[in-house]
Amino acid sequence: MGERNKIWTAALVVIGDEILSGRTHDKNIAQVASWLQVQGIRLAEVRVVPDDQTAIVEAVNALRRRNDYLFTTGGIGPTHDDITVDAVAAAMGVDVIVHPEARALLEAYYDTRGGLNDARMRMARTPEGAHLIPNRYSGAPGIRIGNVFLMAGVPNITAGMLDALTGTLEGGDPVLSETVGCWIAESEVAELLREVEQAHEGVQIGSYPFFREGRSGANFVIRSTDADQLASCVHTLCEGLGEMGREFTPDPPRGAPSFRP
Amino acid sequence: MGERNKIWTAALVVIGDEILSGRTHDKNIAQVASWLQVQGIRLAEVRVVPDDQTAIVEAVNALRRRNDYLFTTGGIGPTHDDITVDAVAAAMGVDVIVHPEARALLEAYYDTRGGLNDARMRMARTPEGAHLIPNRYSGAPGIRIGNVFLMAGVPNITAGMLDALTGTLEGGDPVLSETVGCWIAESEVAELLREVEQAHEGVQIGSYPFFREGRSGANFVIRSTDADQLASCVHTLCEGLGEMGREFTPDPPRGAPSFRP
Structure with a gap:
C-alpha cells in the first residue's frame, strides 16, 4: 500500500x-x-x-x-x-x-x-x-x-x-481521536495542554471552548494515528485535570448535553 | 459613500x-x-x-x-x-x-x-x-x-x-433576493431560467434542487441590487412556470416545509 x-x-x-x-x-x-x-x-x-x-x-x-x-x-x-x-x-x-x-x-x-x-x-x-x-x-x-x-x-x-x-483511494493510517470534555476555562489549562502534547510525539491536542448555562467549558480533542500514543496522552491529560480538581468526561458521546455547546 | x-x-x-x-x-x-x-x-x-x-x-x-x-x-x-x-x-x-x-x-x-x-x-x-x-x-x-x-x-x-x-464598513448597494419554489425538476426548466436571466440585466438566478417525499423540486433564487429589475424578473419567471402548468410559491419563507429540502 x-x-x-x-x-x-x-x-x-x-x-x-x-x-x-x-x-x-x-x-x-x-x-x-x-x-x-x-x-x-x-x-x-x-x-x-x-x-x-x-x-x-x-x-x-x-x-x-x-x-x-x-x-x-x-x-x-x-x-x-x-x-x-x-x-x-x-x-x-x-x-x-x-x-x-x-x-x-x-x-x-x-x-x-x-x-x-x-x-x-x-x-x-x-x-x-x-x-x-x-x-x-x-x-x-x-x-x-x-x-x-x-x-x-x-x-x-x-x-x-x-x-x-469508500476503500478505493490509497491513504495512510486513519487518524484516531478521543475527546475529553471538562468544565474549565481553556485559559486555565493552556499550559497543561501544551506540556501533555509535547510529551507525546505525533499527537495533536485541539482545544474547543464553549459557554453553556453560564459556565465555561472546553472539549479537548486528541488525535493520532497511533492508538497507544493516543491512549497514553488521554490518560496523562485526565490525570492533569484530576490534579486540578476538575470533573472531566473522557470521550463524551456526540451530542452529550453536558459537554457540547 | x-x-x-x-x-x-x-x-x-x-x-x-x-x-x-x-x-x-x-x-x-x-x-x-x-x-x-x-x-x-x-x-x-x-x-x-x-x-x-x-x-x-x-x-x-x-x-x-x-x-x-x-x-x-x-x-x-x-x-x-x-x-x-x-x-x-x-x-x-x-x-x-x-x-x-x-x-x-x-x-x-x-x-x-x-x-x-x-x-x-x-x-x-x-x-x-x-x-x-x-x-x-x-x-x-x-x-x-x-x-x-x-x-x-x-x-x-x-x-x-x-x-x-455593522454599518462601519463602506460597501455598495445591498444585494436583494427573492426565492421562487416550485415542484419541478430543474432540468425541465433550465432553458426558461437562462432566458429569463438574460432578459434582466444585472440579475442572477441560482437554481437549487431538492428531493422530498419522492418528488423533485427546486428553489430559484433571484438576486439583484435593483429592486425593480428583481421584481420584474420574479414576475416573468412565475409567468413562465405558470405557462408550464406548475404550482409555484413566490418567496417561500425560510423553513417552509413544502419548498425546503
Whole structure:
C-alpha cells in the first residue's frame, strides 16, 4: 500500500454562489472531512468559490497539484449556472465530451421521467478521459478525472458518491481521536495542554471552548494515528485535570448535553 | 459613500484543524456571508486552513490584497493552537505587541474570574497598529489591522463582533433576493431560467434542487441590487412556470416545509 508514513492529503473546492451569499449552509465540508479521516487521508485545505470559471480554474489548479486528491462539490447539474465540468476541463487542458456511459445512464433514468432533453444531456458531459462515480439517488453520475473528483452539491447525493468511493483511494493510517470534555476555562489549562502534547510525539491536542448555562467549558480533542500514543496522552491529560480538581468526561458521546455547546 | 457601482468584496479565512477534521461543523461561513450581504459587500471567496502558520500566511496574503476586506475566524484564544495573531502579523510584516487597551479589558474581565495568567495574556497580543473589535460575550476582543478583521471561532462570539462592526464598513448597494419554489425538476426548466436571466440585466438566478417525499423540486433564487429589475424578473419567471402548468410559491419563507429540502 505505497510508502509507509506518507501523509496523504486532499483538498476540497466547494462551488456555488448560494454558499457565498449565505443562503445555503454548506454541509459538504464536514461530511467530506469526516469521510477522508476514515480513508486515512488528511483534508489539507478547503476553498469556497463562486459559479465563475476563472475562480474555479484557479482553485482547482492550485490545489490539485499540491495534494494527492482534489474533490469538488456543486455545479454538475443541468442548469446554466452548472459550469464545473467546463471549468475543470479548462483547468486540466482537456476537451469536454459527451460520455457514452453517462448518456446511457441518463437515458435509462429519464426514460420514465419525461425523456432526455437538452438540459439533462448537459449532465452527460465530462472532461475527456474521465471515469464515472456512481450516483445511487438520481441519474447524473459524479466524475473522476486524474486525481480530481467532481461530486454533487446536494449533500445526500454527495454522501452516496463518497460511499461508492469508500476503500478505493490509497491513504495512510486513519487518524484516531478521543475527546475529553471538562468544565474549565481553556485559559486555565493552556499550559497543561501544551506540556501533555509535547510529551507525546505525533499527537495533536485541539482545544474547543464553549459557554453553556453560564459556565465555561472546553472539549479537548486528541488525535493520532497511533492508538497507544493516543491512549497514553488521554490518560496523562485526565490525570492533569484530576490534579486540578476538575470533573472531566473522557470521550463524551456526540451530542452529550453536558459537554457540547 | 465612495464610487458608485463599485462592487465591494470580502474574503474569509476560516482557521482551525477542527473544521478540516470534520469534528466541528462550521457556522461562520454562512453568518459572515449573510452579514456581508446586508453591508453591501460581496463574499468573493472562503478558504479553510489548518492551525499552521505557513498556511494562514499564504491565505491571508493572497486574499487581503485582492479584496476590500478580509475576515478571519478562529485561533484567537489562549491555547497553544491559537496562532492567528502571530500568523497575521507575519503576513503583514509587523511585530506582535501587547495591546494596552486589550490588556486592560482582560484585566477587568478576569478580575473576578481568577486573574490574568500567562495563557489569558496571550489574548492581549495583537499585530502592531491594530484596533480592537468589541466582544460583548467574553473578555478577549477581536482585532482589526488595515483591511483585515480577526474574529473568534465560537459562532455566537463572532456574531457579537459582526454586530459591533455593522454599518462601519463602506460597501455598495445591498444585494436583494427573492426565492421562487416550485415542484419541478430543474432540468425541465433550465432553458426558461437562462432566458429569463438574460432578459434582466444585472440579475442572477441560482437554481437549487431538492428531493422530498419522492418528488423533485427546486428553489430559484433571484438576486439583484435593483429592486425593480428583481421584481420584474420574479414576475416573468412565475409567468413562465405558470405557462408550464406548475404550482409555484413566490418567496417561500425560510423553513417552509413544502419548498425546503
